[in-house]
Amino acid sequence: MTVCSQTYGGSKRFKTSLPTTQDSCSYSGRDLLKSFIIAALNREEVVHVLCFDVSEEELRDRLKPLDTQRLHIHNAYSDPLGWTGHPAFTVQQFSLEDLTGLIKQTSQPKAALLVIDSLSWILRHMTPPTVCRTLQQLRKGGAVRAVIGLLHTDMHQRGTVGSVCHLATSLISVAPGVKGNEAVAKITKRSKSGKVLQDEEIFCITEDLTVTILSKPSHPEPKQNNTEEEQADPTANLTFNLRLSDSELEAKQKLALPFVFSKEKKTALLHPGPGTGRILYEPDANDDYDQEDPDDDLDV
Amino acid sequence: MAAPMNTVGKTPAERLPVYSTSFQKKTRSKLISIPGTRPSVQNGQLLVSTGVTSLDYLLGGGLAVGTVLLIEEDRYDSYSRMILKYFLAEGVVCRHELFVATAQDTPDDILQELPAPILDDIAVPKPVEHSRLTGELQESLDAMKIAWRYQNLPKVQSALASSSRFGHYYDVSKTMEVEIRQATKCHLFYLPDHVTPPSTAHRVESYSALLRSLQEVIHREGFDLAAPMFSQSKSRNILRVGLHSLGSVLWGDDLCCHDKPRHSHALTTFLYGLRALLRSSLSVAVVTIPSHLIQDRALMGSITRLCDNAIALESFKGSERETNPLYKDYHGLLYVRQVPHLNCLASQLPDHKDLAFKLKRKQFSIERLHLPPDLSETVSRVSRGDLAGVASACGSKNLDF
Numbered sequence: 001m002t003v004c005s006q007t008y009g010g011s012k013r014f015k016t017s018l019p020t021t022q023d024s025c026s027y028s029g030r031d032l033l034k035s036f037i038i039a040a041l042n043r044e045e046v047v048h049v050l051c052f053d054v055s056e057e058e059l060r061d062r063l064k065p066l067d068t069q070r071l072h073i074h075n076a077y078s079d080p081l082g083w084t085g086h087p088a089f090t091v092q093q094f095s096l097e098d099l100t101g102l103i104k105q106t107s108q109p110k111a112a113l114l115v116i117d118s119l120s121w122i123l124r125h126m127t128p129p130t131v132c133r134t135l136q137q138l139r140k141g142g143a144v145r146a147v148i149g150l151l152h153t154d155m156h157q158r159g160t161v162g163s164v165c166h167l168a169t170s171l172i173s174v175a176p177g178v179k180g181n182e183a184v185a186k187i188t189k190r191s192k193s194g195k196v197l198q199d200e201e202i203f204c205i206t207e208d209l210t211v212t213i214l215s216k217p218s219h220p221e222p223k224q225n226n227t228e229e230e231q232a233d234p235t236a237n238l239t240f241n242l243r244l245s246d247s248e249l250e251a252k253q254k255l256a257l258p259f260v261f262s263k264e265k266k267t268a269l270l271h272p273g274p275g276t277g278r279i280l281y282e283p284d285a286n287d288d289y290d291q292e293d294p295d296d297d298l299d300v
Numbered sequence: 301m302a303a304p305m306n307t308v309g310k311t312p313a314e315r316l317p318v319y320s321t322s323f324q325k326k327t328r329s330k331l332i333s334i335p336g337t338r339p340s341v342q343n344g345q346l347l348v349s350t351g352v353t354s355l356d357y358l359l360g361g362g363l364a365v366g367t368v369l370l371i372e373e374d375r376y377d378s379y380s381r382m383i384l385k386y387f388l389a390e391g392v393v394c395r396h397e398l399f400v401a402t403a404q405d406t407p408d409d410i411l412q413e414l415p416a417p418i419l420d421d422i423a424v425p426k427p428v429e430h431s432r433l434t435g436e437l438q439e440s441l442d443a444m445k446i447a448w449r450y451q452n453l454p455k456v457q458s459a460l461a462s463s464s465r466f467g468h469y470y471d472v473s474k475t476m477e478v479e480i481r482q483a484t485k486c487h488l489f490y491l492p493d494h495v496t497p498p499s500t501a502h503r504v505e506s507y508s509a510l511l512r513s514l515q516e517v518i519h520r521e522g523f524d525l526a527a528p529m530f531s532q533s534k535s536r537n538i539l540r541v542g543l544h545s546l547g548s549v550l551w552g553d554d555l556c557c558h559d560k561p562r563h564s565h566a567l568t569t570f571l572y573g574l575r576a577l578l579r580s581s582l583s584v585a586v587v588t589i590p591s592h593l594i595q596d597r598a599l600m601g602s603i604t605r606l607c608d609n610a611i612a613l614e615s616f617k618g619s620e621r622e623t624n625p626l627y628k629d630y631h632g633l634l635y636v637r638q639v640p641h642l643n644c645l646a647s648q649l650p651d652h653k654d655l656a657f658k659l660k661r662k663q664f665s666i667e668r669l670h671l672p673p674d675l676s677e678t679v680s681r682v683s684r685g686d687l688a689g690v691a692s693a694c695g696s697k698n699l700d701f
Contacts, residue, residue: 129552132549159595
């Protein structure tokens, strides 16, 4: 569960943060999202899930039958646009007032964790400024402790992805790894003081949705490092002796150089005091040269 | 020829000990003397300091009053925010008034993070202080045994600074004390308080609300140049305007989201109005824009043209340049996109185009990027054959060097 505690590292300070998971069609981030949900439930938190992309059954599929009292899944899959007249959750309800009302309905004392699966779906039906404003308001309001969103990067323009990720405090980008069931995650965390931490890890998710970190990825060594070999010792293999023994080295250090000054004179020369070398000048009559008047230097 | 040092027209607070040139224009003090400003030696414009002395040097001595400085943000908005905080902190120290507008964090958050000024009067941080004990002094002297006269000089002259002291230095590790900050008057604009988000926005309302609020503050507090408040009783002051992350999504603008934004003229209209407002008042503005999110480069070009000064920051954090040994001493690169030409035909361009910045604890230094000398054995030398080939192409015989 190391991945989860890393991304929740900011949330442990009880500030609402916005970890966002980015994936693409080559590797789905939904399993990672489910493992986050399980981790949160294991920590006795209340989790609300807005389920747009997949149906509720599919989401509950591999989640263990835990204490489901703390897990609330809002089904926005069956009728998100309100076509049937009595929808469960529509995309128009993704606003601060409606979401706060929804979360407060469960009347839990602790602030909840909101998981959005997925933000891409919402971004297709609402403008990005509106979505970002709602996310920012959720962050500032007190009803939600943290918001985790899943974003499919290949579904949007680069600017949209960039804008949403700009808001996020932590960003996890997942991509398929070298071997079959492995994946590479690039983690970027921004702290309030402006420090940015970046990390890259290889992980795999097992059947019961636990995440195991395998190793850090090894990059191919840059060529410059390899060519920095040991410099050949120039004093070897000579017919005469260029090396110094220890006693000779000491004698060399102790030798007084010819034009060496004592320490006091050196400091006096290096740090000139206030009284040395100042030029005192009082302008006299000859300096009163007015450039405007060409006849000023005439003695008339 | 000795030039007369004419300091009659200046107040004692503005007599600076060392100048880059000793030339002083002989004026009859028609210039308004406001604390924290000085006239430029190039074109006589009234300049204020940005808070970062190296940036002042790049911009030709400082920011001219009535102009806009555009900062293109780095990817994680750390250094551009730092420069904005330096600008506001300089305003606090010089006792100017501040106007801060944000959409993401509240303006109070930014004001609480202002760096603490270093208030003792050392102009340039010296490498060896006078007050060291003799033991340490001996160590420093032993650093160079033979060439000891040169040991206090920097190895390469790379810091850009003029020798006159105009701005102040700040300690980034400490925040400014609340008493100092509360002595200045701050006008705050936080977007969610002013604009109720409409569900369908045909125009971007946030910029016009901001412009209206700024105009109202300028008129009410008397920064207007045209106002008949030239009475001697009220002294003039400068208004420093800091606008954080304009054009980002939280201002309601889709400039950063779409490749072809629907309201592409909202920000440019705002900048045009802002510049008109600033030219007719005693204010100076610093605007940061997340330009790495703006996909339309032509639009970014017109935004740059609409501001007077423009710099762009690129931080190495998270990019592949972080591991490049060339950049290991620096935190990022700085590009000067535009310098203004105010009331003159030519502008003063910086003579070094490759600049890198480094945020140290007591200084934000901008230095020119220089390659270290390549002293390794494997440096490639042009072989004689190549030289001869070049020479024969020029039509002359073997050149023997």
